[in-house]
Amino acid sequence: MAVNYKLSEYVGEANAVKSYKLCRQAIYEIAAICKQLHPAFDFHIRPSLHYASFKNDKDDLYREFQLRQKNGFHVDWLEPGDVQDMFGFTTPGAILSADGGEVDAYLLTHALLKSVKRRGHRIFSNTNIRDIAYGKHQVTLTTDAGLVIKAKKLIIASGYESLKYVPGKIAEIHTTYALVSEALPEKYLWHKNSLVWETAQPYMYFRIVNKDRILLGGKDDNFHNQHILDSTIKSKTASLLHSFSRKMKDVPIKADFSWAGAFAVTKDGLPYIGSIPKRPNTYFALGYGGNGITFSAIAAEIIRDAIMNRKNDNAHLFGFNR
Numbered sequence: 001m002a003v004n005y006k007l008s009e010y011v012g013e014a015n016a017v018k019s020y021k022l023c024r025q026a027i028y029e030i031a032a033i034c035k036q037l038h039p040a041f042d043f044h045i046r047p048s049l050h051y052a053s054f055k056n057d058k059d060d061l062y063r064e065f066q067l068r069q070k071n072g073f074h075v076d077w078l079e080p081g082d083v084q085d086m087f088g089f090t091t092p093g094a095i096l097s098a099d100g101g102e103v104d105a106y107l108l109t110h111a112l113l114k115s116v117k118r119r120g121h122r123i124f125s126n127t128n129i130r131d132i133a134y135g136k137h138q139v140t141l142t143t144d145a146g147l148v149i150k151a152k153k154l155i156i157a158s159g160y161e162s163l164k165y166v167p168g169k170i171a172e173i174h175t176t177y178a179l180v181s182e183a184l185p186e187k188y189l190w191h192k193n194s195l196v197w198e199t200a201q202p203y204m205y206f207r208i209v210n211k212d213r214i215l216l217g218g219k220d221d222n223f224h225n226q227h228i229l230d231s232t233i234k235s236k237t238a239s240l241l242h243s244f245s246r247k248m249k250d251v252p253i254k255a256d257f258s259w260a261g262a263f264a265v266t267k268d269g270l271p272y273i274g275s276i277p278k279r280p281n282t283y284f285a286l287g288y289g290g291n292g293i294t295f296s297a298i299a300a301e302i303i304r305d306a307i308m309n310r311k312n313d314n315a316h317l318f319g320f321n322r
């Protein structure tokens with residue numbers, strides 16, 4: 001997501017702060033959902049460090065810190081010496097936020113589907129929808145096999161693939177790159193396994209997964225091809241390792257796995273959640289942007305309320321007509 005003060009320029013300070021507060025709340029809601037699952041699913045609250053990549057970024061980042069502090073977020077400003085002591089690298093300054101979370105989103109999705117199934121609902125994977133007819137009172141879907149499904153309400157949550165169902169252009173698709181390192185001894189890891197990201201564009205982020213591996217990502221391209229060449233992934237992996245090693249000079253990082261993914265970017269970094277008049281009885285949960293996992297919890301509440309004809313004070317922040 002755009003940092004708060006930049007988002008304020010798009011949507012006003014009140015709405016920017018509100019969407020940040022919703023994201024923070026969503027972290028704890030997802031933590032609570034994980035706890036309720038049987039068996040309980042691993043979720044960790046982790047601090048998040050946002051550091052200035054260059055001297056020129058420091059003032060803007062400090063403004064961001066002040067804005068967050070003024071609005072009640074749990075943040076500390078770290079000077080270069082603090083970051084050196086806690087994280088082992090140099091930066092002109094950084095914001096340390098207490099509210100961050102770490103979860104394996106893929107496995108959590110499967111755990112949630114399992115839980116839904118246990119309650120008697122059915123899940124159909126590998127069932128492509130060939131056609132959707134949006135009617136006044138119902139939606140009719142036709143699968144590739146010619147089967148017809150009639151529903152009172154339809155929710156489309158198929159990520160960037162959903163763009164084909166939305167009139168007009170609401171997002172751009174970028175390509176992002178990531179790698180997971182080989183396991184490392186604990187002495188190379190940093191303050192409370194924090195999530196770390198920088199101000200530079202294209203950015204780099206890193207965090208610890210599976211207790212002793214580093215997940216390192218970023219170096220996004222502002223385009224996306226369906227087939228990404230192995231050689232592109234190889235050179236992005238090398239570039240990520242190079243940038244990381246320039247920061248964390250003593251960490252002997254080696255890539256174990258690396259991959260690329262599509263990443264949908266919106267004008268303000270916020271997701272699109274809700275309905276469109278041209279698509280009656282249909283709701284979209286499109287968690288576009290860098291905080292898409294938290295947006296999923298926000299989308300669930302907004303869409304539940306819309307279907308139940310309940311008022312939701314947050315719906316306008318993420319609507320299609322914003």
Ligand SMILES: Cc1cc2nc3c(=O)[nH]c(=O)nc-3n(C[C@H](O)[C@H](O)[C@H](O)COP(=O)(O)OP(=O)(O)OC[C@H]3O[C@@H](n4cnc5c(N)ncnc54)[C@H](O)[C@@H]3O)c2cc1C
Binds near residue numbers: 177285
């Ligand atoms: C490398 C990487 C790192 C990221 N890191 C973070 C992070 O640290 N924190 C964070 O909050 N977000 C992060 N994101 C962003 C986050 O993953 C997305 O914003 C979020 O997953 C979007 O959620 P979604 O439900 O809209 O779409 P998705 O998570 O993409 O889910 C869409 C699902 O629909 C399925 N699908 C597609 N087409 C169809 C179809 N026709 N029929 C049925 N199913 C279909 C897809 O297979 C997929 O499972 C990251 C993204 C990437 C790529």
